[in-house]
Amino acid sequence: MAPRRRQVFDVCVVGTGAGGGVMIDELTRAGMSVVALERGPRLGHADFMGHDELSNVIRGTGFAPKLRETLRRDETETAQPRRFSMIGQCVGGSNVHWGAMSWRLRPDEFRALSQDGPIAGASLADWPVDAAEMAPWYDKAEAAYGVAGGAVHNAPRPGRRYPNPPHPPRSGSQVFDRAVRKLGYAPFPIPIAVNSRPYRNRAGCTNSGMCVMFGCPVDAKASPISVGLPRALATGRLDLRPQSLVHELAIDDTGRIRAARYLDARGDQHEVRARQFVLAGGSLGSAHLLLMSRSGRFRDGLANGSGLVGRNLMYHVLPAVYYLHETVTRGWLGPISGQAIDDLHASDPARGFVRGAVVTEAYPATPIVYATSAGGLWGAALKDYLRQFNRVHALIGIGEDLPVHGNRVDLDPTHTDASGLPVWRITHAHHANDLKLKAYYERKMTEIAAAAGAERSWVVDMTQGSTGHFMGTCRMGADPEKSVLDRWCRSHEVDNLWVVDGGCFPTSGGYNPTLTIVANAYRVADHFAREARRLNLR
Amino acid sequence: MDQPARRDFVRTLGVCLVAMQLPRPLTALAAARGTEPASLARAEWRCVEAICAEIIPTDRDPGAAEAGCANFIDKALAAEDAQALPLYREALAAIDALCVDAHGHAFADLDGAWRQRVLTAMEQGTLTGWTAQMARAQDFFATIRFHALLGFIADPKYGGNRDYAGWKLMGFPGPLHMVGGVTPEQMIGRQPVMPVWATTANDGHGGGHR
Numbered sequence: 053m054a055p056r057r058r059q060v061f062d063v064c065v066v067g068t069g070a071g072g073g074v075m076i077d078e079l080t081r082a083g084m085s086v087v088a089l090e091r092g093p094r095l096g097h098a099d100f101m102g103h104d105e106l107s108n109v110i111r112g113t114g115f116a117p118k119l120r121e122t123l124r125r126d127e128t129e130t131a132q133p134r135r136f137s138m139i140g141q142c143v144g145g146s147n148v149h150w151g152a153m154s155w156r157l158r159p160d161e162f163r164a165l166s167q168d169g170p171i172a173g174a175s176l177a178d179w180p181v182d183a184a185e186m187a188p189w190y191d192k193a194e195a196a197y198g199v200a201g202g203a204v205h206n207a208p209r210p211g212r213r214y215p216n217p218p219h220p221p222r223s224g225s226q227v228f229d230r231a232v233r234k235l236g237y238a239p240f241p242i243p244i245a246v247n248s249r250p251y252r253n254r255a256g257c258t259n260s261g262m263c264v265m266f267g268c269p270v271d272a273k274a275s276p277i278s279v280g281l282p283r284a285l286a287t288g289r290l291d292l293r294p295q296s297l298v299h300e301l302a303i304d305d306t307g308r309i310r311a312a313r314y315l316d317a318r319g320d321q322h323e324v325r326a327r328q329f330v331l332a333g334g335s336l337g338s339a340h341l342l343l344m345s346r347s348g349r350f351r352d353g354l355a356n357g358s359g360l361v362g363r364n365l366m367y368h369v370l371p372a373v374y375y376l377h378e379t380v381t382r383g384w385l386g387p388i389s390g391q392a393i394d395d396l397h398a399s400d401p402a403r404g405f406v407r408g409a410v411v412t413e414a415y416p417a418t419p420i421v422y423a424t425s426a427g428g429l430w431g432a433a434l435k436d437y438l439r440q441f442n443r444v445h446a447l448i449g450i451g452e453d454l455p456v457h458g459n460r461v462d463l464d465p466t467h468t469d470a471s472g473l474p475v476w477r478i479t480h481a482h483h484a485n486d487l488k489l490k491a492y493y494e495r496k497m498t499e500i501a502a503a504a505g506a507e508r509s510w511v512v513d514m515t516q517g518s519t520g521h522f523m524g525t526c527r528m529g530a531d532p533e534k535s536v537l538d539r540w541c542r543s544h545e546v547d548n549l550w551v552v553d554g555g556c557f558p559t560s561g562g563y564n565p566t567l568t569i570v571a572n573a574y575r576v577a578d579h580f581a582r583e584a585r586r587l588n589l590r
Numbered sequence: 591m592d593q594p595a596r597r598d599f600v601r602t603l604g605v606c607l608v609a610m611q612l613p614r615p616l617t618a619l620a621a622a623r624g625t626e627p628a629s630l631a632r633a634e635w636r637c638v639e640a641i642c643a644e645i646i647p648t649d650r651d652p653g654a655a656e657a658g659c660a661n662f663i664d665k666a667l668a669a670e671d672a673q674a675l676p677l678y679r680e681a682l683a684a685i686d687a688l689c690v691d692a693h694g695h696a697f698a699d700l701d702g703a704w705r706q707r708v709l710t711a712m713e714q715g716t717l718t719g720w721t722a723q724m725a726r727a728q729d730f731f732a733t734i735r736f737h738a739l740l741g742f743i744a745d746p747k748y749g750g751n752r753d754y755a756g757w758k759l760m761g762f763p764g765p766l767h768m769v770g771g772v773t774p775e776q777m778i779g780r781q782p783v784m785p786v787w788a789t790t791a792n793d794g795h796g797g798g799h800r
Binding site: 101104105106110111113220221222223226258259260261262269270380382384385386418419420422423426428430431432434435438439441442 | 644645651732735744760768771773778779
C-alpha cells in the first residue's frame with residue numbers, strides 16, 4: 053500500500069461546515085475518495101454538555117479558541133484586533149452552534165439587480181440560478197436536515213409540508229401571535245432544522261434550551277456532525293483530518309491546484325494531493341485561503357483575476373426591538389423556534405429603500421446574551437434590568453444588506469495568528485440602504501410591541517455587536533470579469549477549484565442563509581458527481 | 591477618541607484579549623481549588639468586592655457580594671483574563687489612593703453614597719486624581735462592570751453566581767440537558783420547570799461533574 057503522503061485523493065475538501073459537509077457526504081456516496089481538512093478539533097456530545105455561555109458566547113473558547121481577526125470600517129482606518137465573527141472552527145463548522153432557522157429565499161431574492169435596478173454605491177447582481185432551479189435542492193436539504201414547521205415557506209407549489217411538525221410553542225409566542233394578528237399579519241412557525249420528533253436515526257429535541265451558540269448533546273439539531281459526516285465516515289472513503297490548518301493551495305505548471313499545504317496541531321507542515329479541491333471554509337476562511345495562495349501566476353491570490361476575491365462581503369443588517377410584557381416568555385426553553393411574519397418582506401422602493409426582511413421572534417434565550425443588551429446600566433437599574441429577563445420579549449429582522457465593492461476581507465498587513473500567518477482583515481460599513489431598512493423595521497417592530505400591550509419597548513442596536521451570517525467574497529456569475537465562480541461554484545480560472553459555502557452568494561437575501569448554503573451544495577455536488585461520471589474531471 | 595472606537599477598546603481589554611492568549615489554566619479549574627485569592631492581594635480583593643457590590647447591589651435579593659463576583663474576577667485574572675491583571679492592579683491602586691487623598695479611607699471603607707459618587711465620576715470620565723496609565727477611568731469602569739456582570743450570571747463553575755444567585759434573580763432555571771428535558775406543558779407554562787439547583791448538587795455544571 054502506498055504511504056499516506058503519496059496518496060492522491062479524488063477530492064480534497066477544506067472546511068467541514070454546512071457546504072463542506074454536504075460535499076463530503078455526497079461525493080463519498082458517489083464513490084470518490086475524499087480527504088477533509090478541518091482547522092478545528094472534532095467536538096462531541098460530552099464537550100457540548102460542558103459548554104456554557106462564558107465559553108461559547110463571550111470567550112469563544114468553546115468553538116473558536118484560535119480565531120484571530122481585525123476589523124475596520126473603511127480603507128482609511130487601521131484595522132484593530134477584535135473578536136467579531138460568531139463562527140465555529142471545529143468539525144461541522146458554524147453549523148454546529150447555529151440557530152437552525154431554515155429558510156428558502158424568495159424568488160425575487162435571486163434577481164435583486166433585475167428587480168431593483170442598479171443602486172449607487174452597491175454592486176447588486178442576479179444569481180446565475182433561480183428559485184425554480186433551486187426548488188428540488190431545497191426539498192433535499194429540508195429532508196436531510198429534518199426541518200420542522202408547517203407549510204413550506206416560499207415553496208413554488210402550495211401544499212408541501214416540512215418533513216417534521218412544528219415544535220411546541222412557548223408562552224411568549226402567544227403574545228406575539230395575538231399582536232401580529234391584530235395588525236393584520238399572518239404568523240407561522242419559523243422553519244427550524246431541529247428534530248421535533250425522532251427522525252432518520254436522530255433523537256427528538258428535549259426542549260432543554262441553550263441551543264443557539266451551543267452544540268446539541270442529543271443530535272436533535274441538524275449539522276454535518278449529526279447528518280452527513282457519520283454517513284461519509286461509514287463509507288470508508290473519507291479521511292477526516294481535524295486540526296489541519298490549510299494555509300496554501302499549491303499549483304502546478306499548468307495553473308491547476310496540485311496540493312493543499314497544512315499545519316497540524318503541533319505546527320508540523322503537511323501536504324495532501326488530490327485531483328479536485330473544494331473550498332468550504334466559509335466566506336471569510338475561503339477567501340482568506342485564496343488570498344494567501346499567491347504565486348507567480350496568481351500574484352493577487354489564487355483564482356483572483358477578477359480582483360473580486362474577498363469583496364462584496366455581506367452579513368445582513370439586524371433590526372431588533374425588545375419589549376417588556378406581563379407574560380413570562382419561557383424563551384430559554386426549547387430550540388430557538390417561535391413564530392415569524394413575512395408580510396413586510398417584499399421589496400418596495402416607495403418605502404425609501406429596496407429589499408426587505410423576515411421578522412421573527414428571537415428571545416434573548418440565555419442570561420449573558422440578555423445582559424449584554426443592558427448597555428452601561430449599573431446599580432439598582434442593572435439589577436432591575438436583570439429581574440426583567442423572563443418578561444422581555446424580542447423581535448428581530450433578518451435584513452438583506454446590499455453588496456458593496458469596498459466591503460471585503462483581505463490579509464491584515466501586520467497582525468498574525470499563532471502560526472505566524474496573516475489574520476483576515478474585515479473592512480465593512482453598511483450601505484445607506486441597509487440603515488434605512490433597519491430603521492423601517494425598527495418602527496414596524498415597535499408597532500408590534502405596542503399592539504402586544506408592551507409596558508415599554510426599546511431598540512437594540514446589533515450593528516455594534518457580532519454576526520455569523522457571512523456571505524459574498526467569492527460571488528458566482530456568468531462573467532469571469534464580474535464574478536469569481538461560475539454557476540456551479542467552480543472557479544472561472546482554475547478548473548479543479550470549487551468554492552461551496554456562503555461565499556458564492558451574489559446578494560444576501562432577507563433570511564438566515566444556511567439552508568440556501570446546504571441546498572446549493574446539494575445542487576453543486578450533483579453536478580460534480582455527474583461531471584466525474586462523464587470523466588470531465590481530471 | 592470617538593464612541594465606537596472606545597467601545598471596541600473596552601471590549602478588547604475586558605474580554606477579548608483573553609481569547610488571544612495561548613491556552614492557560616481554565617478559570618473553572620482555578621475556581622475549583624477554592625475561594626482563597628489566586629491573583630489579587632487582600633486589599634485589591636476588598637476594593638474589587640466593594641466596586642462589584644455597587645454595580646450589582648444587594649437589596650431584597652442577593653447581589654454581587656453574595657454571588658461571589660470578586661471571587662469570579664480573582665479566578666479569571668489568574669487564568670483566561672490574566673492579561674488584564676496589570677490593568678486591575680494599577681487601577682485599583684489608583685482608586686484607593688485617590689479615595690485616601692480625598693476622604694482619608696480606601697474605597698472599600700467609604701460609605702455607599704461616597705462609593706457611588708466615585709464610581710459615577712469614573713464612569714463619566716470626570717474623576718480627579720486618576721493616575722493609572724494603562725486605561726482611562728471610564729474604560730476600567732466598563733471593564734470591571736462587565737466582569738462583575740459575568741461573575742453574577744456565568745455558570746457557577748467559574749467561581750461566581752454562588753448558590754445560583756444570578757440565575758434565581760433572572761428566573762433562569764439553568765441548563766436542563768442533564769436533568770431530563772422539558773415537556774410541552776412546561777414550555778407553555780402550564781407546569782413549572784424544576785431548576786437545576788433543585789435537582790443537582792450545587793457544584794456547577796458540565797465538565798465539573800459527569
